[in-house]
Amino acid sequence: MPEPVFSLRTSGRLRRRQLVSRMMGALAFGAALLAVAVLAIVVVSVASRGASALSLDFFTKSQAQGFNPSGGGILFAIVGSGVIVGIATLMALPLGVLVAIYVSELAPPRLARVARLALDITNGIPTIVIGIFVFTLIVVAHGQSALAGSLALAIIMVPLIARATEEVLLLVPSAQREASLALGVSRWRTTFSVVVPSAMGGVLTGTTLAIARAAGETAPLLFLTSLGANSYADANPLHPLQSMTYVIFTYSDLSDPASQAKAWATAFTLMCFVLVTSLAAKLAMARYRKKLGG
């Protein structure tokens, strides 16, 4: 009687199963490669077309008057974007942080759930709908202004800031709160001198991400501050102001190469800002989370 032979070499059905498994692995690799390739293609095509149109004038001059697309720069589109997003941040940051403090520190569980649900739903509303909301609320009666644009962006930013803040507030060890409360420190002092300071890094990175998101928004601005394209050098938030995203949108529609070059250059500038800030914020957040968690 021969000894039974146990072969370690796979055969038959097992080999087919392993083949399927490997093929699926290859497909997953292909999908990841595709995503990275698309990112690379978009970034490279914006960078290669945009960088060649950049110059000092592009950043320091206002748009050429009338319909002469070749001259001038986008100084006041940058200023306008800064004003609009800046005011939006001033509105959204305190509100977002206060909501997060309520939800994670003070609220009874049921109210906290309602507030969280409201934030998530607001986050899911299409930005164009928020633009139309501010349009019917303010612009129909009072006309366009950068302030109206800021209000729309603030509504978009509040849920982002509140959820990011809430997440880091939950990471603050409860031992810190309890230590402070056990020393007889009142709740509000504990919140502002113990809890919020140790969550500050998270609040700032969350806000930075929200700013990067808001700076790239176009749709809500169309109805609220698009007439700013007619004022070439203005920074008054009560007037409609230009913005970088609106410049990209309008110039992309024109067929002459000089306008398109300006659209690419503006897109390149905006893309650099958005990608660098959001990447930096994400890295900071990861480090911060490790610090709090560890």
Place this chain on the structure above:
Amino acid sequence: MESSHGDKGAVFERTRGRFDRIGDPALKAITFSAAALAVTILGLIAYELVRGSRLAFDRFGLGFLTSQTWDAIHNQFGALSLIFGTAVTAILAIAIATPLAIAIALFLTELAPKPVRALLGALVEMLAAIPSVILGLWGILVLGPFVQNQIEPFLSSTLGFLPFFRGQHSGTGILTAILILTIMVVPIVASVTRELFTTVPSELREGALALGATRWEMVRGVLLPAARPGILAAVALGFGRAVGEAMAVLMVSGSTIGIHLSLFSHTDTLAARIAGQYNGSGTNLQTSSLVYLATILLVISLAVNIGAQLLIRPIDRRPRGRRIALDRALETQGMSAD
């Protein structure tokens, strides 16, 4: 000396006491009103949109949803063609994006070498950070010509017997819009799905592998079923995003009313139509019709988001008896269900 020190302390005590008496309720009141404001804004959005669409609703009623015309000259407006365009682009985009996103998430959590994972994950998330107006610009000037000269000729020569791949080739239209939306949706679904996969306990994975399952059988038999409700929620969120995208679609869709079978034809969506009419709304009725479109979008996004929320919190939906039994079982093990 000592007594004055004590006085100071007493004064300090008194003021501190007063501040603290005011401070706690004040903090509670202020943060509560902030939260109430956030909830109120949501209600206010719904109220304003319904109010603003009143004029169009009184004129067209629910027939607005089933009428195809969008004729500013004769003041006739209807949303059917826009609803069709929105549904076709969003559904096809999410249908392409979902398997891709799940595959990316699987690669990131199961296959990629550890040091590469964080980097690849960050790159995929960067794709989501690119502003939609930049993707739209890239869509018309780079992707559009490629679609027109390469993809569409290929599709009509190989699958041209189907009505979906016939007609004049064009860089703008349904196909380009679907591709752009796919690019926007993939990173959203992929990053949520990745989070889900990392929360699946490794005992489940190891158990399947120890029973002799191949890696793919482990994924199909254990990982995907365990993450299914969450994946569905992620898909719902991605679908909501695709439905609500205005700029990129406006730039690549061709902005044309009409219902056509061919993927090469121009189209328009609810969100893109609103965005495209920002400076061309002549009459109150037209403006009100745009607000009506926004109301339809709001209803869709509310339905999608609430649906996703229900899927994400399956614990709350478990039958009460089972929940208590599970909680008790976990408690005897010294654990808590939440």
